[in-house]
Amino acid sequence: MHMYDIVIKNGKIIDGAGNPWFGSEIGIRGDSIVEVSRMPLEGERVVDAKGLVVSPGLIDSHTHSDYGVLRHNIGLNYLKQGVTTVVTGECGGSMYPLVNETGRRAVRRRLITGTKDPSKVSVDWGSLGEWRAKLERMGIGVNHIPLVGHKTVRDQVMGSERGRDLVMPEPEEIEAQREIIRAAMGDGAFGVSLGLSANNIYPEECIEVLQGVKEYGGVFHNHMRSLFYTLRDAVRETIMIVERSGVPGLCCHVYGRKYEGWGKSIEAMRQIQDARDRGVDVVADVYPWPFSACANALALFIGGGSYDERVHGRMEEGLTVESMVEALRGATAWEDMRKELIESWEAENEENERRRKLLWERSRIDAPSTRPIETTPVIAYSKTHPELYRMNFTEVAEAMGMDDWIAALRQVIIDDGGMTYLGTTTTHPEDRKVVISQPWMMFESDSSMVDESPPQPQLKPTHPRGSACTAMILGHYVRELGLLTLEEAVRKMTGLTARWHGIKDRGLIREGMKADVTVFDPATIRHNATYDDPCNWATGVSTVIVNGEIEIEDGEYTGKLAGRVLRLN
Numbered sequence: 001m002h003m004y005d006i007v008i009k010n011g012k013i014i015d016g017a018g019n020p021w022f023g024s025e026i027g028i029r030g031d032s033i034v035e036v037s038r039m040p041l042e043g044e045r046v047v048d049a050k051g052l053v054v055s056p057g058l059i060d061s062h063t064h065s066d067y068g069v070l071r072h073n074i075g076l077n078y079l080k081q082g083v084t085t086v087v088t089g090e091c092g093g094s095m096y097p098l099v100n101e102t103g104r105r106a107v108r109r110r111l112i113t114g115t116k117d118p119s120k121v122s123v124d125w126g127s128l129g130e131w132r133a134k135l136e137r138m139g140i141g142v143n144h145i146p147l148v149g150h151k152t153v154r155d156q157v158m159g160s161e162r163g164r165d166l167v168m169p170e171p172e173e174i175e176a177q178r179e180i181i182r183a184a185m186g187d188g189a190f191g192v193s194l195g196l197s198a199n200n201i202y203p204e205e206c207i208e209v210l211q212g213v214k215e216y217g218g219v220f221h222n223h224m225r226s227l228f229y230t231l232r233d234a235v236r237e238t239i240m241i242v243e244r245s246g247v248p249g250l251c252c253h254v255y256g257r258k259y260e261g262w263g264k265s266i267e268a269m270r271q272i273q274d275a276r277d278r279g280v281d282v283v284a285d286v287y288p289w290p291f292s293a294c295a296n297a298l299a300l301f302i303g304g305g306s307y308d309e310r311v312h313g314r315m316e317e318g319l320t321v322e323s324m325v326e327a328l329r330g331a332t333a334w335e336d337m338r339k340e341l342i343e344s345w346e347a348e349n350e351e352n353e354r355r356r357k358l359l360w361e362r363s364r365i366d367a368p369s370t371r372p373i374e375t376t377p378v379i380a381y382s383k384t385h386p387e388l389y390r391m392n393f394t395e396v397a398e399a400m401g402m403d404d405w406i407a408a409l410r411q412v413i414i415d416d417g418g419m420t421y422l423g424t425t426t427t428h429p430e431d432r433k434v435v436i437s438q439p440w441m442m443f444e445s446d447s448s449m450v451d452e453s454p455p456q457p458q459l460k461p462t463h464p465r466g467s468a469c470t471a472m473i474l475g476h477y478v479r480e481l482g483l484l485t486l487e488e489a490v491r492k493m494t495g496l497t498a499r500w501h502g503i504k505d506r507g508l509i510r511e512g513m514k515a516d517v518t519v520f521d522p523a524t525i526r527h528n529a530t531y532d533d534p535c536n537w538a539t540g541v542s543t544v545i546v547n548g549e550i551e552i553e554d555g556e557y558t559g560k561l562a563g564r565v566l567r568l569n
């Protein structure tokens, strides 16, 4: 009999292809699954999975882990949920490839956020190949599936000013973008992520630059223009980009958000299914958490430019939560901040309207208009006013018995000492059920890596969904609601995600596959993270094996760093 490095015994195997569970033993040698057998196997180490499910390592289809990995290289939030692989470089932005000062500067700004000693931050890579070498030298806990952020490429070719504007690039700018993308695809990228949310890019440009992906058999992800009332246009646009570029596409975080978006995602599901029925390779993913982005309410009072410039840029200049709360208290500074908020919102509104018009004239895409700020974000967390949960600013003012919503918000922030977090939008629970059930729907955290809880409050808070995606699907949607079978949920987080992205040797429990394996208890797996405690890890996962190394044993991290940056080709 062969002696394996690791043998997993007594578990219910859910193979990731959607088959009903079956009993077998798994023999792992080196980084591979060598045998799956009903005969007893012998191993140097034996994992007893009695009463537990053994599945392929779970895959998170959409993360921003490339931003977090240099500081949090383990990815404990993911490992604790049984995740062995994450897609990175999402929503149009990635840490690679860097070809000039514009790119390096943007990345440096990101990295400096929350760093005690900015002088120690160095950007010493350029290509995706160099990025891979850096991560693998440092050691990473989970595998990465790297996508190239289109805006990262565009800004470097067109300059950060022009790169942010809604202009059709010159032919030589298109070609330059394609060249950078081709080089990254040659370095093993799986495709490109588009970030169309700010109405900054025409679909015609996307179709052109995606030719650099097509040659390599890659895919694209699209953070769509709208998740509100024009969701239908945004989905139609994504389908059109797939058809005209010939590159398979994924609609990211498809939810119809707050009020005017509710019900829209059900229509979006139909659009995607119709497109698939006529042979268009389009899929989607979604995060199970009910709120989107998590921002500190203080960020509203920092005017000028994009969110990144406002928050990261000003933190680079030494701005802190404490200094901002202090400024909010002061009568003179307050008047300035109030003016700043109104003016910057109006300027943004005007700019958005200009772009909407251009977008309609050229591409016949209806993008959403800016809504009044006081009805847009909602309170996701308030340290001292829990009763304001889910309220928009108009409702906050009402609850506080004040006429002026800006003054009410100021009061809340001061009471909270800066720990007032906003979710921009909320989704309807009934919509979520329909969306989550689609057979081609993958699951994402839309978050980054985190190994330990950062001190609170943060100007750029950690979103609890980073520790509550796969665990929430398996605990809440499978066990508590019975919305999906265990086998179907596992398939969507393993076989489907791996196969659609072109990964041939992961996502299944089968001989010859890489040994990414997760053992969990379906009766207890759950998420525990909250806004207050975003790093309260998920529980119920007992063993996680990454490339044949046991990284989680009896629920605890073993210190191993066996992750790799995967290659498409």
Ligand SMILES: [Zn+2]
Residues within 6 Å of the ligand: 090, 091, 223, 252, 253
């Ligand atoms: Zn996004």
Ligand SMILES: [Zn+2]
Residues within 6 Å of the ligand: 062, 063, 064, 090, 091, 446
């Ligand atoms: Zn994202």
